[in-house]
Structures are given as structure tokens and as C-alpha cells.
Amino acid sequence: SAVISQKPSRDICQRGTSLTIQCQVDSQVTMMFWYRQQPGQSLTLIATANQGSEATYESGFVIDKFPISRPNLTFSTLTVSNMSPEDSSIYLCSVGVGQTRTGELFFGEGSRLTVL
Amino acid sequence: AQTVTQSQPEMSVQEAETVTLSCTYDTSESDYYLFWYKQPPSRQMILVIRQEAYKQQNATENRFSVNFQKAAKSFSLKISDSQLGDAAMYFCGIIQGAQKLVFGQGTRLTINP
Numbered sequence: 001s002a003v004i005s006q007k008p009s010r011d012i013c014q015r016g017t018s019l020t021i022q023c024q025v026d027s028q029v030t031m032m033f034w035y036r037q038q039p040g041q042s043l044t045l046i047a048t049a050n051q052g053s054e055a056t057y058e059s060g061f062v063i064d065k066f067p068i069s070r071p072n073l074t075f076s077t078l079t080v081s082n083m084s085p086e087d088s089s090i091y092l093c094s095v096g097v098g099q100t101r102t103g104e105l106f107f108g109e110g111s112r113l114t115v116l
Numbered sequence: 117a118q119t120v121t122q123s124q125p126e127m128s129v130q131e132a133e134t135v136t137l138s139c140t141y142d143t144s145e146s147d148y149y150l151f152w153y154k155q156p157p158s159r160q161m162i163l164v165i166r167q168e169a170y171k172q173q174n175a176t177e178n179r180f181s182v183n184f185q186k187a188a189k190s191f192s193l194k195i196s197d198s199q200l201g202d203a204a205m206y207f208c209g210i211i212q213g214a215q216k217l218v219f220g221q222g223t224r225l226t227i228n229p
Contacts, residue, residue: 041221043219045217045218090159094161107160107161112159
């Protein structure tokens with residue numbers, strides 16, 4: 001299993017500013033994932049972050065808007081840049097356990113961002 | 117691309133009764149994994165049950181079981197003896213590639229005491 005801590009838990013931000021969300025895992029993991037959950041909706045994958053390489057972004061998400069860092073095997077950050085009210089969402093970090101696609105994912109409690 | 121569809125935005129059940137949540141999916145892969153995740157008000161996603169596509173036997177975890185119909189691409193979740201703590205959003209999902217999970221729209225389950 002894996003225990004994931006996300007910071008901040010919630011924040012209220014002003015339009016045009018940027019916010020960095022931190023994700024800390026209690027064990028070393030190869031793959032970390034960032035998801036967005038807009039109000040009342042499902043989770044959408046933003047990007048996959050592997051240590052030592054550029055993050056891989058899903059369609060509709062770009063690095064300039066959502067830069068990601070992965071400095072080591074237990075930590076990652078997601079920045080939401082130049083925020084607008086449409087960015088108001090819950091952002092969740094998750095990790096895969098094991099090296100195969102059969103592994104289950106563990107999630108943090110999410111960071112709820114409200115953009116005014 | 118893989119897709120997951122949950123046609124029931126909301127469901128409710130009396131405490132101690134049984135409820136079934138529906139999920140259909142589409143994939144071109146022959147080997148894949150299906151999941152049900154629960155998201156309580158705390159927001160943390162919790163794995164409820166997992167099914168390997170190559171296994172014909174339906175997965176079971178205590179009060180939770182699935183009805184996996186591979187040909188019909190259906191993967192429903194049955195919750196027996198519903199408890200108040202089961203109230204949550206339930207998301208069906210399929211593994212795409214290396215641990216990239218694609219989720220359905222979710223079903224909000226309410227338990228009536």
C-alpha cells in the first residue's frame with residue numbers, strides 16, 4: 001500500500017495567479033498521476049509523472065498550464081498556472097503500486113482549489 | 117480509446133438491502149483490468165474491488181461483488197447488506213496502458229436508514 005499526503009488541502013485563489021500542489025508518498029514509486037475532478041464530475045487524467053523524465057500530458061492539458069516536477073521517487077508537484085474560475089476543481093495525486101498494470105492505484109485526499 | 121459509462125447518476129437503497137450499480141465499457145484490448153472505486157465525502161478514492169478480464173469468475177470482497185459479462189462489456193457492482201458507511205460516489209474504471217485509469221461519470225449512492 002501507499003500513503004499519500006497532499007498540500008494544500010484547499011485554497012482560494014485569485015484569477016491570474018498560480019498555485020503549486022505538493023504530493024508526498026511514504027514509499028518509492030515509479031509512476032505518479034495527477035487527476036482533475038471538476039465539480040460534480042468524474043476524474044480526468046492530467047498527466048503521468050515519472051522520475052527523471054518529462055511528464056506525459058493527456059489530450060487537452062499542456063505543460064505551460066500545468067507544469068509538473070518529479071524530483072525523486074517519493075515527491076511530485078503540480079502547478080496550476082494563470083488560473084481562471086474554470087480551473088476551480090479538486091486536484092488529486094495518485095500512485096501505482098507494483099510495476100505492472102495490475103497494480104491498484106492509491107490516491108491522496110485531493111486539493112480543492114477555488115478561483116475567484 | 118477506452119471509455120467507461122455509468123448510466124445511473126444517482127441510486128438509493130434502504131439500509132441492509134442490496135443495490136446494484138451498472139457500468140459498461142468499451143475497449144479494443146483483450147487483456148485489461150476493471151475496478152470500482154469509492155469516493156466518500158472525504159474525497160479520498162478507495163479501491164472497492166478489482167476484476168481481471170481473463171478470469172471468468174466474478175470477484176468478491178466481503179459484501180461487494182461484481183457481475184462481469186465480458187461479451188457484453190458490462191461490469192456491475194452489487195452491494196449486499198448496505199450500510200450507512202457505504203454512502204459515497206462510486207466510480208467504475210478500466211486500466212488503460214501502464215496503470216492509467218479511465219473512470220466513468222460516477223454514481224452517487226445514498227443509504228436510507
